[in-house]
Amino acid sequence: xxxxxxxxxxxxxxxxxxxxxxxxxxxxxxxxxxxxxxxxxxxxxxxxxxxxxxxxxxxxxxxxxxxxxxxxxxxxxxxxxxxxxxxxxxxxxxxxxxxxxxxxxxxxxx
DNA sequence: TATGTGACATCAA
DNA sequence: CTTGATGCCACAT
Numbered sequence: 001x002x003x004x005x006x007x008x009x010x011x012x013x014x015x016x017x018x019x020x021x022x023x024x025x026x027x028x029x030x031x032x033x034x035x036x037x038x039x040x041x042x043x044x045x046x047x048x049x050x051x052x053x054x055x056x057x058x059x060x061x062x063x064x065x066x067x068x069x070x071x072x073x074x075x076x077x078x079x080x081x082x083x084x085x086x087x088x089x090x091x092x093x094x095x096x097x098x099x100x101x102x103x104x105x106x107x108x109x110x
Numbered sequence: 111t112a113t114g115t116g117a118c119a120t121c122a123a
Numbered sequence: 124c125t126t127g128a129t130g131c132c133a134c135a136t
Binding site for chain 3: 007008030035036037038039040041042044045047048
C-alpha cells in the first residue's frame, strides 16, 4: 500500500487487461489512472516491465499508433511481429487504422 | 540535494 | 501544418 511504485502497479494492471488484437495509448492509460499528463510515467512503467512477462507492452503505443517503443524490445521487429500476429497491420512502424483497434480503458474497462 | 532524461500528451503561437 | 513550452512521475547520475 502506498508504495512508491504504486503507479507502476496500476499501469501494469491496466495493460494486462488489454484484449487480444487491441491496442491503447500511454495517454489513455494515464487518463484512466487519473492524470492525463502522466503519460511519461506510463512509458517508464513499460520500461520496467521487462521483468514482467505478463505485460503485453507491444499493445501500448503513442497517440498516433506509432511504435515508438519498438527499440526497447529485443529485436527491432519483435514489437511489429507481435502486433501483426494479433491481426493488426503495421505500416512504416505505424498501426494502420489505429482508431479501429484502439482500446480505451476509460470506456471499455471501468 | 539538485539536475537531467524519458516507450507521452496537450496547448499556444 | 510545425515548433516550443509545460505538466506529470520515477529513475539515473
